[in-house]
Every structure is written in C-alpha cells, then in structure tokens.
Amino acid sequence: MRFLDLAATSAAVTATSGRKAKVDLLAAALRGLGIDEISIGAAYLSGELRQRQTGVGYAGLRDLPPPAPEPTLDLVEVDAAIEELAEVAGAGSQARRRALLAALFARATADEQRMLVGLFSGELRQGAQAGLLADAVARAAEVPLPLVRRALLMAGDLRAVAVAALTGGAVALGEFTLRVGRPLAPMLAQSAGSVDEALAATGSPAVVDVKLDGIRIQVHRSGGDIAVFTRSLDDITVRVPEVVAAVRALPARELVLDGEAIALDAAGRPRPFQETASRAATRGARRQAAGAARAAVVASAGTAGTAPTGDGVAAPDPVGATRLTPYFFDLLHLDGADLLDAPGRERWSALAATVGPALVVGRVEVDTAEEAATAFAAAVDAGQEGVVVKAPEAPYDAGRRGAAWVKVKPRHTLDLVVLAVEWGSGRRRGWLSNLHLGARDPETGGFVMLGKTFKGLTDELLRWQTERFLELAVERGEWVVRVRPEQVVEIAFDGVQTSSRYPGGVALRFARVVRYRADKSAAEADTIDAVRAIHAGRPSQ
Numbered sequence: 065m066r067f068l069d070l071a072a073t074s075a076a077v078t079a080t081s082g083r084k085a086k087v088d089l090l091a092a093a094l095r096g097l098g099i100d101e102i103s104i105g106a107a108y109l110s111g112e113l114r115q116r117q118t119g120v121g122y123a124g125l126r127d128l129p130p131p132a133p134e135p136t137l138d139l140v141e142v143d144a145a146i147e148e149l150a151e152v153a154g155a156g157s158q159a160r161r162r163a164l165l166a167a168l169f170a171r172a173t174a175d176e177q178r179m180l181v182g183l184f185s186g187e188l189r190q191g192a193q194a195g196l197l198a199d200a201v202a203r204a205a206e207v208p209l210p211l212v213r214r215a216l217l218m219a220g221d222l223r224a225v226a227v228a229a230l231t232g233g234a235v236a237l238g239e240f241t242l243r244v245g246r247p248l249a250p251m252l253a254q255s256a257g258s259v260d261e262a263l264a265a266t267g268s269p270a271v272v273d274v275k276l277d278g279i280r281i282q283v284h285r286s287g288g289d290i291a292v293f294t295r296s297l298d299d300i301t302v303r304v305p306e307v308v309a310a311v312r313a314l315p316a317r318e319l320v321l322d323g324e325a326i327a328l329d330a331a332g333r334p335r336p337f338q339e340t341a342s343r344a345a346t347r348g349a350r351r352q353a354a355g356a357a358r359a360a361v362v363a364s365a366g367t368a369g370t371a372p373t374g375d376g377v378a379a380p381d382p383v384g385a386t387r388l389t390p391y392f393f394d395l396l397h398l399d400g401a402d403l404l405d406a407p408g409r410e411r412w413s414a415l416a417a418t419v420g421p422a423l424v425v426g427r428v429e430v431d432t433a434e435e436a437a438t439a440f441a442a443a444v445d446a447g448q449e450g451v452v453v454k455a456p457e458a459p460y461d462a463g464r465r466g467a468a469w470v471k472v473k474p475r476h477t478l479d480l481v482v483l484a485v486e487w488g489s490g491r492r493r494g495w496l497s498n499l500h501l502g503a504r505d506p507e508t509g510g511f512v513m514l515g516k517t518f519k520g521l522t523d524e525l526l527r528w529q530t531e532r533f534l535e536l537a538v539e540r541g542e543w544v545v546r547v548r549p550e551q552v553v554e555i556a557f558d559g560v561q562t563s564s565r566y567p568g569g570v571a572l573r574f575a576r577v578v579r580y581r582a583d584k585s586a587a588e589a590d591t592i593d594a595v596r597a598i599h600a601g602r603p604s605q
C-alpha cells in the first residue's frame with residue numbers, strides 16, 4: 065500500500081466524528097494491506113511506529129527538507145527506513161540519524177510528512193484509536209469482535225492480533241489463550257461513592273476486599289521461572305526479589321497470581337504510597353511486547369537479596385529499606401488449569417489453599433449494607449485506601465472494568481490527563497504550576513477539560529513537573545505551555561458540578577493533586593462518562 069493512502073486514512077479518521085464512520089475507514093484500509101504490510105499498517109493506524117525507540121525527538125523534527133511533489137513511498141519502504149534509523153548507534157550516530165531522517169522526509173509529500181511527524185512525535189498515538197482499531201480488525205477480517213478483544217487481552221499486542229485475524233481468521237485468534245509467562249490485561253474496578261452504591265452494582269451477597277494502596281502485581285510462575293508484571297504490563301521482576309522469593313516458596317509448579325505489593329511499617333500499617341511506588345518506578349520502563357514478556361519468564365529471576373541483570377551480573381540489592389509484601393486477591397492459573405472463567409468463589413478457594421492466609425488480602429463476605437459499611441470502616445481505620453466490593457461468582461474479566469468489582473474510597477479521586485500548564489507567579493515564579501486537567505473522551509479519542517489546579521503540589525513535585533512538562537511541550541506561550549496529552553495525574557476533589565465554563569458542561573470542585581501516575585497511560589485515564597456518572601450519583605466506569 066502507498067504510504068500516502070494510509071496517511072489519507074489517518075487524516076480522514078481524525079477529521080470524522082462518528083465512531084462507526086471511523087471504524088469503516090480503518091477497516092477499509094486494513095483490507096487493503098498486503099500480508100507483509102499488516103503489522104506495519106496496524107501500528108501506523110493506531111498512531112505508533114513499529115520501532116519502540118528511534119532516537120528522534122521533537123527537536124529532530126524541526127528544519128525538515130521541503131516535501132516531494134509526487135508520492136513514491138510504500139509502507140514497507142517507510143518501515144525499513146525507520147528501522148535503519150532506529151538501529152543507528154555509536155560515534156557520529158546523531159549526524160547519521162539526521163541524514164537518514166532528512167532522506168526519508170525528502171521523499172515524502174506534504175501529507176506524508178504530516179503523518180510521519182505525527183508518528184515520530186507520538187501525537188497520533190491516542191488511546192481511543194486502539195479501541196477503534198480492534199473493531200476495525202473484526203470488521204475487516206469478518207470475525208466476531210469479542211474474539212478480537214479476547215485475543216488482544218491475552219496477547220497485549222494489537223499488531224500480532226491484526227496479523228492473526230486477517231491471515232488466519234477466527235481459528236488463528238483462538239490460539240491466543242492465557243500463557244504462563246505472558247502478561248495479560250488485568251481486570252479493573254468501577255468506582256462508587258459509597259458501599260451502598262457498590263452493593264447495588266454487584267448484588268448481594270458480595271465479598272468486600274481491603275483495597276491496598278500499593279502496586280498491582282501479576283506474578284507468573286513456571287517451575288523455577290518467575291516473572292512479575294505491573295498493571296501496565298511492565299516487567300519489574302528484578303526490582304522485587306522479595307515478591308519473587310515469596311512466590312518461589314509456594315507449593316505449586318505453575319501459577320498466575322493477581323495482587324498488590326505494598327510497603328508496611330513495623331505495626332503492619334501501610335507506609336506512604338510514594339515509598340511503595342519508588343520500588344517499582346516504571347516510568348521509562350518499556351512495555352513488554354508479547355515476545356519479550358515470554359523471554360522474561362525464561363530468564364530465571366533471582367532469590368531475595370541479589371538481582372541478576374540480563375547478562376547474569378549481580379546488581380545492587382533493590383530492596384533497600386523498603387521491603388514490599390505481596391498480598392494476592394486472585395488466581396488465574398494453577399498447575400495446568402486456566403481459572404479465568406471459573407466463578408470468583410472457586411478461584412478464591414484455590415488461591416487461599418495455594419498461598420495460605422498470610423498472603424491473601426483481607427476479605428469478608430457480606431449479606432447486608434450494614435455489614436459492608438462495617439468492613440469499609442475497618443479497612444479505613446487500618447490505614448488502607450478503601451475497599452473493593454466484588455460479585456462472588458463473577459469470572460475474571462481480563463482488561464474489563466465491569467460491575468463485578470467496584471472500589472469505594474473515602475474520598476473521590478480521578479486519574480486525569482494534563483493538557484497544559486501555566487507558569488507560576490510569586491513564590492512559584494519560574495516553575496510550571498497550574499495544571500489544566502482533562503478527562504478522556506472515548507468517542508472522539510480526545511480530552512475534555514474539567515478544570516485547573518495548583519493545589520497539593522510540593523516543591524519536589526513542582527520541580528519534577530516543570531521538567532516533565534517542558535519535555536512534553538508542543539507550544540510555549542508566555543503564560544501557558546500546551547503539552548502532549550500523555551501525563552496522568554491522580555486528582556482528589558469534593559464533587560462534580562454543572563459548569564458553563566468548560567466544554568463538557570461539568571467541572572470538579574476543589575480539585576487537588578494526589579500524585580502523578582507513572583503506571584497509567586493517557587489511554588487508561590478516567591473518561592468524561594465517569595465524571596458524568598459521579599455527577600449523577602451512579603457507579604462509574
């Protein structure tokens with residue numbers, strides 16, 4: 065396929081507002097791809113390059129050569145040129161990279177150049193696009209959408225799924241099953257303002273789990289090989305040897321466990337979240353592609369105290385003063401048996417029998433709202449973040465945010481995306497301070513602004529965010545710096561009010577920063593629908 069045709073599709077998708085029309089455009093483009101172009105085309109249509117690192121940043125995209133008058137590039141050529149660029153290393157690499165980039169851009173027409181800039185800068189990478197593309201793959205391959213979604217959750221890799229669907233149809237998609245060692249998208253929770261609301265969503269009886277404010281861990285064990293993945297499927301095995309050691313001691317050969325790792329003080333109460341988070345420090349860690357993740361489980365993880373690096377050299381002890389304790393709340397695989405579709409109660413019995421009472425989260429079964437309220441109060445008194453109310457019989461819905469898990473915290477929080485930042489004044493002069501906050505709009509793939517805040521920012525956060533947002537800057541005005549919508553921030557607020565000031569018609573009351581979320585991408589931020597649900601007093605997605 066000509067690169068120009070793909071660029072035209074991408075531009076048309078952006079310019080079209082209806083979801084169905086977008087999916088139609090994407091499906092038509094997918095159908096037009098040759099076998100060796102599917103992986104490349106699927107990546108470009110979701111706004112990504114196939115190469116994770118190219119060494120080309122914003123600065124490298126200035127001063128490009130004038131566009132070519134006629135289109136000559138095809139997809140495979142563009143991908144090969146970028147591959148060559150990505151492989152440049154060693155002395156003189158910057159100049160060589162610049163020359164290769166200039167050569168590629170000189171062959172591209174104006175529309176093609178725009179597409180290339182979007183791909184290199186990451187501006188085309190929008191969460192909703194990946195969702196649309198799953199629909200488009202189903203349409204183009206004429207297979208049921210749930211099959212594509214399921215394969216995607218198991219593989220975590222849209223390109224592989226697109227290739228399978230378009231070349232082997234439903235049969236090939238069926239081969240993406242749970243594989244020990246390959247991380248799968250974790251099940252997510254809806255959010256409610258009270259335990260009553262949560263119970264209304266799950267039904268009674270329900271189980272009420274303590275919600276630990278640590279880091280989500282998905283632990284895969286195959287014999288002596290153990291790998292630990294975060295919520296965003298980053299491999300953090302070498303960073304958490306104490307988790308590896310705990311799982312190594314369990315009496316099972318093959319396991320996939322879901323849980324939370326948390327730092328506790330001597331009295332068993334949670335230490336501040338930042339301490340736990342610093343141990344995982346996933347920012348910059350690369351998301352594991354399916355293949356790399358498989359390799360990770362093969363590279364046997366170390367025992368507590370030392371952390372072998374990839375080449376077998378012992379790295380300094382990552383545990384330091386902050387020891388993490390794992391607590392598990394789900395079991396997805398046990399010694400050859402997949403448990404994803406088994407009822408929650410069965411998964412819990414198998415989990416408790418395998419890991420023992422010391423390593424499971426606190427859970428009680430409740431029949432009434434009063435019992436649930438008591439469990440909630442006990443969790444909060446113990447210094448925990450809240451509870452997750454769960455429907456006891458529900459299957460494990462990988463990657464879904466259904467009504468079977470509903471979290472309740474004593475205060476509202478949302479994970480929003482920073483759209484722009486204002487320069488501070490007075491004591492904050494010279495620092496980027498007031499954040500413009502946006503919720504994700506799954507319909508358009510864009511973001512809807514909900515308000516601004518500069519509250520809750522420590523000096524350390526101000527320093528960090530000034531550096532971070534200058535990195536993400538796309539337009540530097542005198543007062544406001546517009547940024548690429550990539551940084552997720554957790555915001556606490558007192559309520560949602562109707563507002564004529566902001567485009568979504570709603571605004572947050574007393575928004576303040578809780579923390580930056582390095583473990584979430586903008587595609588996973590909360591949606592405008594979730595904000596509207598809070599406004600209307602319903603559990604939200």
Ligand SMILES: Nc1ncnc2c1ncn2[C@@H]1O[C@H](COP(=O)(O)OP(=O)(O)OP(=O)(O)O)[C@@H](O)[C@H]1O
Nearest residue numbers: 251252253273274275276279280324393425452471
């Ligand atoms: N007992 C538990 N059961 C399920 N999830 C739990 C439990 N304890 C802590 N958690 C954490 O709560 C999260 C559930 O909320 P959600 O799926 O919305 O993810 P999230 O957006 O990361 O949530 P949050 O920011 O509230 O932690 C899980 O990702 C997990 O990390």
